[in-house]
Amino acid sequence: MSHEGIRMISREESERAEQADKPLPPTSISPAKVKIAISEGTGVEIVWKDGHRSQWTFPYLRDACPCATCHEEREKTGRAVGEPRPQPKQLLPLYTPPAKPLSAEPVGNYAIKFKWADGHESGIYSWDFLRRLDEGLVK
Numbered sequence: 001m002s003h004e005g006i007r008m009i010s011r012e013e014s015e016r017a018e019q020a021d022k023p024l025p026p027t028s029i030s031p032a033k034v035k036i037a038i039s040e041g042t043g044v045e046i047v048w049k050d051g052h053r054s055q056w057t058f059p060y061l062r063d064a065c066p067c068a069t070c071h072e073e074r075e076k077t078g079r080a081v082g083e084p085r086p087q088p089k090q091l092l093p094l095y096t097p098p099a100k101p102l103s104a105e106p107v108g109n110y111a112i113k114f115k116w117a118d119g120h121e122s123g124i125y126s127w128d129f130l131r132r133l134d135e136g137l138v139k
């Protein structure tokens with residue numbers, strides 16, 4: 001998975017920043033196969049038409065929610081996309097179960113949305129967003 005703490009050199013970073021504004025080729029943002037393993041609880045797997053395979057866990061996708069509220073919260077707290085929220089400092093931390101969706105449904109032919117077990121459901125995960133998320137192009 002591409003989100004596992006890869007340290008980027010600055011040249012790569014600036015190239016990525018440039019790339020972030022460029023449209024992706026249509027085959028890179030069209031899924032050939034989508035697997036959403038809700039009952040297994042594992043996560044989402046997409047095989048794109050260009051042959052690339054992406055995989056995310058449900059907690060990662062929940063913490064990367066693209067809705068305006070979550071986006072704003074990440075900007076304010078400096079939390080990276082997909083990074084878990086910090087645990088509140090308590091003597092006895094409350095157990096929070098890992099995020100999982102109760103259901104997932106297509107939005108038109110360009111996105112999927114999840115109804116998360118915590119009640120949140122405003123994030124629209126477009127194919128473009130998901131591919132960019134996998135490539136590390138989402139801020």
Ligand SMILES: [Zn+2]
Pocket residue numbers: 065066067068069070071120122123
């Ligand atoms: Zn959200």
